[in-house]
Amino acid sequence: MQAKTVLFEMLRDRGVRHVFGNPGTTELNFMEMFADYPEIAYVLALQDAIPVGMGYGYAQATGTPAFVNLHIT
Numbered sequence: 001m002q003a004k005t006v007l008f009e010m011l012r013d014r015g016v017r018h019v020f021g022n023p024g025t026t027e028l029n030f031m032e033m034f035a036d037y038p039e040i041a042y043v044l045a046l047q048d049a050i051p052v053g054m055g056y057g058y059a060q061a062t063g064t065p066a067f068v069n070l071h072i073t
Contacts, residue, residue, distance in 0.1 A: 004029055004030055004033050005033070007030075007033075008033050008036070008037045008040065011037075011040060011067055012037060012039060012040060014065055015064055015065060016040060016064075016065050016066065016067050017039065017040060017041065017064065018040070018041050018042075018043055018055075018058060018066055018067070019034075019040060019041070019042050019043065019066075019067045019068070019069055020043045020045060020051035020052075020054040020055040020058070020066060020067070020068050020069070021042065021043070021044070021045065021051045021068060021069030021070060021071075022044070022045050022046065022047065022048050022050070022051055022069075022070055022071055023044075023069060023071055024071030026071065027069065027071060030069065048070050048071070051068045051069070051070065052068055052070075054066075054068075055067065055068040
C-alpha cells in the first residue's frame, strides 16, 4: 500500500472531512487522491498562512479534526 493511500485511509478513519491547503507541483500525487475519497474535500487557499487559520477555526467550530497541507520548497 502506498503512503498516500495510508494517509487518506487514516484521515477518513479519523473523521477528517476537509483538508485546507495551498498545494504546489510536488503535491500532484496527493491531490489526485481526492478523486478516490470524495468524502474528503479540499479547501483551497491562495497564501500559505491562510489554511492554518482555516483548519484551526474549522476544528474549533465543529469539534472535528482538520488537516492542513502546505507547499514547501
